[in-house]
Amino acid sequence: MLRTFYKLYLTLIASILLAVFVVVPGMQYMLIPRLTPSDANDLRSTMYILRDMLSVQDEAKREKALDEVQPTLTMVRFDLLDRSSVVLTDDQQRRLDLGYAVDIDTPGTILLAIPPSHQLLRTRDLQAPGASSLFRVVAWTVVVAMLLGGLFFWLRSHWRDLEILREAAQRFGDGQLHVRSGLSARSSVAPLATRFDSMASRIQTLVSTQSEMINAISHELRTPIARFGFALALLKSARDEGERRRHIAAMSDDMAELDQLVSELLSYGALGQPGRDPEYxxxxxxxxxxxxxxxxxxxxxxxxxxxxxxxxxxxxxxxxxxxxxxxxxxxxxxxxxxxxxxxxxxxxxxxxxxxxxxxxxxxxxxxxxxxxxxxxxxxxxxxxxxxxxxxxxxxxxxxxxxxxxxxxxxxxxxxxxxxxxxxxxxxxxxxxxxxxxxxxx
Ligand SMILES: Nc1ncnc2c1ncn2[C@@H]1O[C@H](COP(=O)(O)OP(=O)(O)OP(=O)(O)O)[C@@H](O)[C@H]1O
Ligand SMILES: [Mg+2]
The missing domain is CATH 3.30.565.10 (Histidine kinase-like ATPase, C-terminal domain)
Structure with missing residues (x-):
């Protein structure tokens, strides 16, 4: 029994380790925002176009204009912020002044100055390729499936052995008294299987002993009954009293023999009856x-x-x-x-x-x-x-x-x-x- 639980623990630990060290890092790899060089170039081009579009707008109307174009951009969202609110190095300041898009330390964040003002256009909520909710559902389904798979793997051997035992019990119940489970001692249901096998052997022996007994009893009964029938036939055709008495005496001997057989059988049966204990x-x-x-x-x-x-x-x-x-x-x-x-x-x-x-x-x-x-x-x-x-x-x-x-x-x-x-x-x-x-x- 303990071995069964060890197996379950090992299977669960293996599944959890696999999920933690393979599936979760894989998911993280898919979920963390990363920009390929060509994505970054596309993004910069988009930002330059937006800058040109916004720079001709009144500063107050830029937010609104940006919100209007936002829905057409799938991978990224943009916002506007004041340049004084961002801590920048001298080099970053210089590059912004020159009109370049500048990457800052926060991953996936790019800034671009919008002249003629102190406003900056900033990338925000950069979406990783696997960040869709469908992807999350699929990834978690994989984790759960791995745990269930581990459990299934553990359950399979028990299920298979129980199935073998069930089939053996069914065939035995259908009258095939020679059937045994045949499960090895290493099976998790071995104690149950051993009990079933020994019970089946006992029942088989009992049934065969009973049928041997019935055969033997019938055989023993046949002889005195046949003799009795023969004596009865002779009695019917007896011609004198002496002959009749002889046949009647033979018949009463046969009856006595039958009586003795039945009483011995009753004694034997009574001694084997369950619940009839010796009286000491x-x-x-x-x-x-x-x-x-x-x-x-x-x-x-x-x-x-x-x-x-x-x-x-x-x-x-x-x-x-x-x-x-x-x-x-x-x-x-x-x-x-x-x-x-x-x-x-x-x-x-x-x-x-x-x-x-x-x-x-x-x-x-x-x-x-x-x-x-x-x-x-x-x-x-x-x-x-x-x-x-x-x-x-x-x-x-x-x-x-x-x-x-x-x-x-x-x-x-x-x-x-x-x-x-x-x-x-x-x-x-x-x-x-x-x-x-x-x-x-
Ligand atoms: N003392 C003995 N010496 C030699 N053979 C014996 C002896 N006791 C038993 N047997 C043998 O064992 C057989 C079985 O004995 P058992 O007492 O069961 O049956 P039985 O004497 O033939 O009949 P029952 O006892 O039912 O009237 C006997 O038929 C006989 O062949
Ligand atoms: Mg005897």
Missing amino acids: CQVDIAEFIDSVIGSLALEMEARDIHCRVTILPTGAMAPIDPKRSARALINIVRNAMRYGRSQINITVTMTGEMLVIHVDDDGIGVPEADRKSIFEPFHRLDRSRDRSTGGFGLGLAIVRRAITSQGGSVEVDDSPTGGARFTLRLPVSTDVESTANTKAK
């Missing part, structure tokens, strides 16, 4: 982990999965959103049950600033190349496409939103027990607590 409160970490494991205990027992929990330090309290954190941990432990074999280890540690939860399993693990993408919605690895093991691929996307909304992070690694290690990190410093309290209000 002080949580006893051991109790929190206990309740999560408790909610999955029956499933674990049914699958013969053993879970070991280690919490350091015991009796630790932390300011977290219990609902969001429980949702995240349940999804991760469920994955460990689904993709692991028989052992799950949950290790909780807490430093002054961070609550860290590791969930280790002894399954197939997650290949390094997929460790980022599995957190994207509907992303499942090929080996879990089978419905018997894989779900919709929304579980980890929900985990990421639930944890990052609390300022935390989630990542996957190799586990020392052979499978995958999911690590949740939640900030628990007093800063977070105070932010949490403010947010809770």
Whole structure:
């Protein structure tokens, strides 16, 4: 911003200097009365003629006679004065007596004696060639034009960059989401352009994520709906009660799957909704982990999965959103049950600033190349496409939103027990607590 004003100052100073040192001296040159030798000769001839004309007049009538001829003379005006009122050198006196026109010190002033009297004819108000009022108007117009020209020069670059930005905004608004301003960092509107470009990138990403989501949702809905339609058709043509019951059971499975998909989608959407902040409160970490494991205990027992929990330090309290954190941990432990074999280890540690939860399993693990993408919605690895093991691929996307909304992070690694290690990190410093309290209000 400051650079913009420096530029303006420099441009104005340059214009003013140009006007002061070039235009004004030029005007003065044009305006100051100067007589060329031939002008002076013409003037003298005119004066001799006037002298001859006036010398035959009565002294009292000379003024009137002079006034009568005055309008015909354009470059100069004449007047009459008494010789005693002018200070003259001896030489000037002598030359006047001899009947010569005499130049005196005041520029452009010539005197001529009118015999037989003490009267002198004097040039007065000698007009310079550029002294007309039209010339003055033109000269001042040039000065103002130079200042305006300087201003225009300064404004031009801003105007051009704003025009580029306006055009980019218009094209973006017309749906060309790839358009960016492309202005350099040296442009005077660079801060605005950078904001526009980053806003455009965010909107483009959002729009493409939304349309990818819509595609994925449609794709996920299609399979159970198609199965449902098929079962319905078979139900219509069923011949006995047993067959009918089988089709109805298949249809209710499909409905349950649809219901689960919709409720997972709602959870995912709710976590991303602006204005829905986490609700923090002080949580006893051991109790929190206990309740999560408790909610999955029956499933674990049914699958013969053993879970070991280690919490350091015991009796630790932390300011977290219990609902969001429980949702995240349940999804991760469920994955460990689904993709692991028989052992799950949950290790909780807490430093002054961070609550860290590791969930280790002894399954197939997650290949390094997929460790980022599995957190994207509907992303499942090929080996879990089978419905018997894989779900919709929304579980980890929900985990990421639930944890990052609390300022935390989630990542996957190799586990020392052979499978995958999911690590949740939640900030628990007093800063977070105070932010949490403010947010809770
Ligand atoms: N503990 C794990 N071990 C190995 N692979 C895993 C593990 N957890 C997740 N994955 C892989 O990451 C993918 C995404 O997991 P996510 O929880 O998002 O979806 P899902 O379990 O397939 O379905 P959902 O959780 O929606 O029912 C899984 O399909 C699976 O391939
Ligand atoms: Mg899952």
